[in-house]
Amino acid sequence: LAKTTQPISMDSYEGQEVNITCSHNNIATNDYITWYQQFPSQGPRFIIQGYKTKVTNEVASLFIPADRKSSTLSLPRVSLSDTAVYYCLVGGSNYQLIWGAGTKLIIKP
Amino acid sequence: EAGVAQSPRYKIIEKRQSVAFWCNPISGHATLYWYQQILGQGPKLLIQFQNNGVVDDSQLPKDRFSAERLKGVDSTLKIQPAKLEDSAVYLCASSPGPPSTDTQYFGPGTRLTVL
Numbered sequence: 001l002a003k004t005t006q007p008i009s010m011d012s013y014e015g016q017e018v019n020i021t022c023s024h025n026n027i028a029t030n031d032y033i034t035w036y037q038q039f040p041s042q043g044p045r046f047i048i049q050g051y052k053t054k055v056t057n058e059v060a061s062l063f064i065p066a067d068r069k070s071s072t073l074s075l076p077r078v079s080l081s082d083t084a085v086y087y088c089l090v091g092g093s094n095y096q097l098i099w100g101a102g103t104k105l106i107i108k109p
Numbered sequence: 110e111a112g113v114a115q116s117p118r119y120k121i122i123e124k125r126q127s128v129a130f131w132c133n134p135i136s137g138h139a140t141l142y143w144y145q146q147i148l149g150q151g152p153k154l155l156i157q158f159q160n161n162g163v164v165d166d167s168q169l170p171k172d173r174f175s176a177e178r179l180k181g182v183d184s185t186l187k188i189q190p191a192k193l194e195d196s197a198v199y200l201c202a203s204s205p206g207p208p209s210t211d212t213q214y215f216g217p218g219t220r221l222t223v224l
Contacts, residue, residue, distance in 0.1 A: 032210055043113070043200050043215025044152065087151050092210045095165035097142075099151035 004088045004100035011106050018075045020103050022088030025069045033064060033071045034089040038102070044087060047073065083107045111135065113216035115201050121222045127189040130219045134182070134203030141178055142213060143186050144200040152200055157208045158184065164208045188221075196223045 005023040012018045024033070032051055036044035048055055050062040050071070061074040075082060085104050091097035114133040122128050134141050140159050144152035155174065156166040160181040169176065173192070178184040188195055198218040204211035 034212075036213075041217070043202065043218055044213075045215070046212045049212065095157055095209045097154045097157075097209055099153070101151050 004090055004098055006086075006088050006100040006103045008101070009104040009106070011108060012078055013108050014079055015077055018078050018082075018105065018107075020073045020075075020086055020088075020105070021070055022073070022100055023070050024088070024090045024098075027068050027090055028093040030093045031090050032092045033062070033068075034091070035060070035062065035071075035073045036087045036089060038085045038087065047086075078105075078107050080107050080109060113201055113203055113214055115199075115216035115219055117219055118217065119220050119222075121224065122191055123224050124193055125190040127187065128191055128221065129185050129187045130199050130201075130221075132184045132186070132201030132216060134184070134201070135205075135214055138203035138205050138214070139181070140204045140206065140208045140211065141184050142200075142202040142204075142208075143176055143184070144202065146198045146200055146218070148197070155186070159208050191221075191223045193223050196221055 034049040035047040037047050038044040048057055048060045048062045050064050052064050055062045063072040083106055085102040087102045088100040116131050142157050143155045146152045155169045156176045157164045158178040161178045176186045198220050200215055200218045202213040202215045204213050
């Protein structure tokens with residue numbers, strides 16, 4: 001069963017690029033990697049999903065190395081409103097969905 | 110497009126009492142999920158439905174938790190009897206496509222406090 005590990009917290013400043021890495025050593029062949037953002041008193045919100053290499057959308061990029069044992073969420077030019085908890089999710093095989101404990105990102109002015 | 114609706118938003122009960130949560134997914138979404146999120150932790154999947162059938166309930170404590178999704182739309186999650194450690198936010202999510210791989214859309218959650 002895949003287990004995900006992410007840093008508990010990170011700080012950065014407005015306008016900077018932020019990279020959050022998730023480790024998932026036991027990822028299965030059919031598992032996808034998905035990242036969600038959660039604000040206090042709200043449900044998580046989808047950011048980006050990938051299987052391998054690099055995926056980019058209008059808000060983030062996701063980098064996945066060839067061995068797929070880790071993934072890095074990249075947020076370009078963060079703002080104060082990006083302060084939130086970010087979760088890495090590995091799942092797909094046999095209906096298993098494994099969430100990380102979350103990374104609390106604090107953006108400072 | 111209306112999002113996932115959940116009710117109630119907050120519930121306080123005493124241990125050994127029963128409680129039920131309701132979820133209305135996004136219209137047309139085939140898959141529905143229930144999660145438990147304890148303060149400071151990531152969501153823990155309890156059960157997944159595809160239409161009105163259960164595809165995975167391996168992490169549902171079946172001695173006290175039950176869930177159903179009648180007619181493949183709304184769903185209810187019940188706890189009977191509640192324990193102190195059940196205090197958490199219960200999140201419902203839905204997705205249009207297959208379980209476990211598709212983007213999930215979450216409701217605001219129900220915060221349960223067991224005294």
